[in-house]
Amino acid sequence: MSAAEIDGFADRIRQHRGGMISAWIGIPDATLANHLAQEAFDTVVLDMQHGMWDMPSAANAVAQVRLAGKPALARIPVGDFASASRLLDAGASGIIAPMINSAEDAQAFVKSTKYPPLGERSWGPSLALNHTGLSADDYLKNANALTVAIAMIETRAALEAIDGILGVAGIDGIFIGPSDLSIALSNGDQVAPNAAEIDSAMQHAVSRCRAHGKFACAFAGDGERAGELLKFGFDLVIAGAETAQLRSGARRAINAARRIASA
Incomplete structure (x- = not known):
């Protein structure tokens, strides 16, 4: 698979060309990422928020996923926008940012993940150049289109501000965290990611994404739930974490x- 085909991920998800299924890895092992990338996942997400990845191990995993012919995404820790730009420099095809609760949070996220005129991403994509095979000039011209900035919607405030978040130029799509959203909507009473109230909120989120011409992603605890979310219209779903699998x-x-x- 060519670099152009790998980086076609951003174009594919923006155009809603078929529901995608991603692996999700918190164990900081690049070899594990390579093994899962051999399966029929459309991409691999490295979870740096609750997983144990640091920057060197994450950069190595991005390379291993790329080596397997797949794009790699990374979920950064809350507010760690400096790591977002470094992961893009390492060749990640997209960044998922947790706890984006307002348009202002979304703007701060875009500032670190997009080059001007959308943002203020600093120049230094040496590994990204290696992975894509693009010249520096071509990468600068195309990076904003080749990479995606995905804002997580996982609080009551974020759900109420979803139109403002989606309206920020440079936010390519959203990612629903149903467990945190269920905690927020129940006022801390329960973790119920599959509850009817969460289904309703997720379907609302998909409809708002369609209205803004942007894509929707979500976490599912297993393959069955992932299939249900694809039926809701999500463009990319997680089919469970690697630890559960x-x-x-x-x-x-x-x-x-x-x-x-014993038979």
Whole structure:
């Protein structure tokens, strides 16, 4: 797969060309990222907010995912916009920013992820140039289109400000965090990412994205829920974290061995 095809991710998601499914990795191991990228995921997300990635390990994982022929995204820690630009320099195709609660938060996010005239991203994309094969001039001209800035909607304030957030030039799409959103909407009473109230909020978010001509992404705890969210109209969904998939696979193998041995 060519660099142009890999970086076609941004164009594909903006044009809503088929629901995409992504891996989600918090364990800071670039080899693990490469292994999951061999599967039929459309992209791989490195979770730096709740996962254990640091910048060197994340940059290595971006390279390993690219080596496998897939684009890599990264979720930064809350407010860590300096890391956002560094991850783009390392060759990430997009950044997910948590806790974007207002248009002002969205503008600060864009400032670090887009070159002028949209933002003020500083120049230094040495690894991105290597991964894309573009000249410096061509990368500068195309980087804003080749990479995506994704604002997370996961609080009551963010849901109320969704139109303002989507209206910020340089915000390419949103990502719904249903667990945090359920905590917020229940006033801290429960973690219920699959509740009917969350379904309604997510469908509302998709409709607002369509009205603004932008894309919608969401986290799902497993493949079944991911399929439901694709039916809601989400453009990209997570089909569970790697830790859950690892333990589920181990559990199936153990149970199968016990069952056959005792038969």
